[in-house]
Amino acid sequence: MSDAVITVQNVSKRYLIGHRSGEGGDNTLRDVITREARNFARKAVDVFQGRQVVQGDEVEEFWALKNVSFAIQPGEVLGIIGRNGAGKSTLLKILSRITEPTEGCVLVRGRVSSLLEVGTGFHPELTGRENIFLNGAILGMTQREIHKKFDQIVSFAGVERFIDTPVKRYSSGMYVRLAFGVAAHLEPEILIIDEVLAVGDAEFQKKCFGKIDQVSRQDGRTVLFVSHDMGAITSLCPNVIWLERGSICEHGPTRPIIDRYLAHNISKDTIVPLSQFCRLPDFQDDRLRLETLEWISGLPLRHGESARARIRFRTRVPLAQVSIGVGFSTFEGRRLLTYETDFQDGLRPSINRPGVHSVDITIDSLPLAPGHYDLDLGSRSGDSHQLDYLPSAISLEIIPGLNTPGYIIRKDAGGVRLACEWKWDLECKTTSTFVPLSSLTVADCWRGPSRDT
Numbered sequence: 001m002s003d004a005v006i007t008v009q010n011v012s013k014r015y016l017i018g019h020r021s022g023e024g025g026d027n028t029l030r031d032v033i034t035r036e037a038r039n040f041a042r043k044a045v046d047v048f049q050g051r052q053v054v055q056g057d058e059v060e061e062f063w064a065l066k067n068v069s070f071a072i073q074p075g076e077v078l079g080i081i082g083r084n085g086a087g088k089s090t091l092l093k094i095l096s097r098i099t100e101p102t103e104g105c106v107l108v109r110g111r112v113s114s115l116l117e118v119g120t121g122f123h124p125e126l127t128g129r130e131n132i133f134l135n136g137a138i139l140g141m142t143q144r145e146i147h148k149k150f151d152q153i154v155s156f157a158g159v160e161r162f163i164d165t166p167v168k169r170y171s172s173g174m175y176v177r178l179a180f181g182v183a184a185h186l187e188p189e190i191l192i193i194d195e196v197l198a199v200g201d202a203e204f205q206k207k208c209f210g211k212i213d214q215v216s217r218q219d220g221r222t223v224l225f226v227s228h229d230m231g232a233i234t235s236l237c238p239n240v241i242w243l244e245r246g247s248i249c250e251h252g253p254t255r256p257i258i259d260r261y262l263a264h265n266i267s268k269d270t271i272v273p274l275s276q277f278c279r280l281p282d283f284q285d286d287r288l289r290l291e292t293l294e295w296i297s298g299l300p301l302r303h304g305e306s307a308r309a310r311i312r313f314r315t316r317v318p319l320a321q322v323s324i325g326v327g328f329s330t331f332e333g334r335r336l337l338t339y340e341t342d343f344q345d346g347l348r349p350s351i352n353r354p355g356v357h358s359v360d361i362t363i364d365s366l367p368l369a370p371g372h373y374d375l376d377l378g379s380r381s382g383d384s385h386q387l388d389y390l391p392s393a394i395s396l397e398i399i400p401g402l403n404t405p406g407y408i409i410r411k412d413a414g415g416v417r418l419a420c421e422w423k424w425d426l427e428c429k430t431t432s433t434f435v436p437l438s439s440l441t442v443a444d445c446w447r448g449p450s451r452d453t
Contacts, residue, residue, distance in 0.1 A: 004071035004109075005190060005222050006095065011104035013065040013090050013246075064090040065101070066246045074189075075220040077212065079227070079237030079254060081261055086243040088226045092116055092192050095224065110189025110222070111139050115179055115197075124168035128159055128178055131167055135182050149185045156207070157181040177204055184211045191215060192224045205232075212236055229392065230258050231331035231374070258331070262372045262395050270295040274377065277393045287316050288379050288387040290324075291356070293394070303370050303408075303417070304401035307363045311377070313388075314356050319381055321348035324359055327376040328368055329392065335376075336416055337368060348382070367416050369408050370400045 065087045072078055080088050093099045094106060096114040113135075114121065122131045132153055136146035154163055157177040159170075167175060176197065183191060197208055209232060215221045227233055233240060233254060240257050242249040250257045272293045290313045295301075297308040311324055325340035339361055342348045351357060374392040381387055408417065 003073060004107075005074050006072040006109075006224075007107040008068055008070050008095075009105050009107075011065055011068045011091075011094060011101045011106060012063060013087075013094065013099070014102040015062045015064060016060070063246050065094075068104070068243075068246075068248055070241060070248065070251055072222055072224070074222055075216055076239070077216045077223040077225065077237050079225050079233040079240040080243060081227075081230070081233060081240055081258065082243035082249075083265060085245075087246040088243055089116065089194060090246075091243070092194055092224065092226060096192055108190065111187075112190045112192060113139060113183040113186060113188035114192040114194075115176075115183045116192070116194040121179060121182075122167050122175070125166055127166055128154075128163045128170075131178075132182055136186050139186055139188055141186060146186070149187075153178070153181040153185045156185065156211070173204075180208055180211075184208075184215060187219075188221065190222045190224070194226045195228060197227070209236060230262065230395065231329075231333045231392065234258060234331045259372060263397060266372075266395055266397055268299060270299055272394055274390060274393060277390050285385075285387050287319060288322070289314050289316075290377055290379060290388050290390060293375075293377065296360070299396075301366055301396065301398045302401040303368060303398055303404045304365055307366050308360065310358050310360045312356060312358045313379065315351050315354050317354055318350070318352050319387070320350045321382045322351055322379065322387070323348050323381075324379045325377070326361065327378075329374045329376055331372070331374060333374075333392075336373070339363065365419060366398065366401075367418050368398050369415055369417050370398050370404065372397050 068087075068091065080091065082088050090099070092114065093116065094101050095108065096112055096116065097108075098114075098116075121135060123134065126134065129150075132150060133143065133146055136143075136149075154160055157174075157180070159174055159178050162170065162174065167178070170178070180193075180197065183193070191212070193212070197205055212223055212225065213236060216223050223236075225233070225237060237254050239252060240254045241251045242257055242261050250260070274290045274292060290311060292312045294310040294312070295307070296310055297306060301307050309326070311326075313324070323340055323342040325338060327335050327339075328337040329335045341359060341361075373396055375394040375396055376389075376391045377393055378389040379387040
């Protein structure tokens with residue numbers, strides 16, 4: 001504990017949420033005028049009678065964090081997982097000294113660089129160049145040290161043409177690329193990264209993950225990484241903290257905790273709205289949008305048994321040669337299995353009318369071994385034009401079926417298990433009426449006939 005770069009002891013964070021009773025969210029002009037008139041009258045009465053004016057009739061206490069304790073060692077890459085509202089961002093803001101805890105204490109040894117959300121850490125009126133030097137100065141670096149890193153930062157972010165443009169004119173992707181370049185290259189002892197990297201494209205995310213691995217392994221810096229991408233967490237972080245309702249549910253090795261986390265949080269709803277998932281910036285073609293995925297066969301999915309799903313999608317204009325596909329991948333992003341509408345019979349229908357349409361998929365025998373997987377969904381026109389794509393849109397669990405062999409249920413026995421035909425020949429063929437058993441090997445007996453006898 002004494003060697004830890006971050007020590008968190010019994011940290012709690014409380015917020016006060018005000019509610020005005022009896023006033024809903026109606027926002028017509030009449031409602032707004034009535035509400036403002038009522039507020040004016042209430043304030044006038046309060047002032048006349050000498051009472052203190054309050055903003056709400058009711059005040060609710062909300063504990064974003066409650067009694068959180070842990071320690072992080074130098075060079076450790078720690079993942080933090082949890083559902084929205086679990087307290088992840090609040091914890092990072094406390095560690096970054098953006099907000100103070102209500103209770104408990106935090107001890108941080110070393111310079112901290114944080115990348116928490118788009119807009120944090122940069123002055124919008126300053127250029128990219130000026131913000132690099134400003135951030136370096138905040139971290140306590142000299143101008144000579146910043147100059148030494150400047151070209152690396154700009155090259156990494158790929159914003160050479162815009163380095164003297166005020167960052168308020170940057171796109172969110174450009175902003176995040178430069179912000180991460182600054183955070184990773186200006187040599188802080190502690191690097192704190194929230195879900196903000198999801199704004200970047202897939203190539204830049206891969207570049208960032210490689211840099212995170214480098215600064216921890218080679219440079220010995222400590223990294224705290226928050227993400228809903230379980231593949232990124234699994235690849236980068238040997239250990240994780242699972243936050244649930246502001247408290248630590250588990251803290252330890254990554255993979256077993258993620259398995260339990262997903263089993264705890266996987267939706268049991270058979271109809272999944274796809275509009276809630278973010279598209280990658282590369283896929284701006286809105287002529288077709290995947291809308292819902294319905295598990296007609298029910299959940300959970302079972303290894304070796306049938307599965308049937310219906311995908312509903314909306315088209316804005318007529319489209320030619322449409323195909324839709326689903327893919328099962330590991331958390332690390334390695335595709336294991338793909339089903340596409342045009343693979344079996346080559347059919348790519350043309351959709352002549354805009355509106356809502358659907359396509360059903362039936363899998364006679366699901367070949368994936370029991371485990372947790374990410375489901376990707378996509379649509380294209382023709383061979384290569386991508387219409388819509390949702391990578392890792394859904395995490396799901398496949399459980400053993402009635403005929404699943406027990407040995408493949410054990411840990412790390414996942415993968416694709418396909419049915420095929422086997423013919424056994426258990427007799428050993430020899431050219432002699434007497435063969436010493438010591439001269440035979442197991443391979444001889446299982447090889448089958450190799451010559452006439």
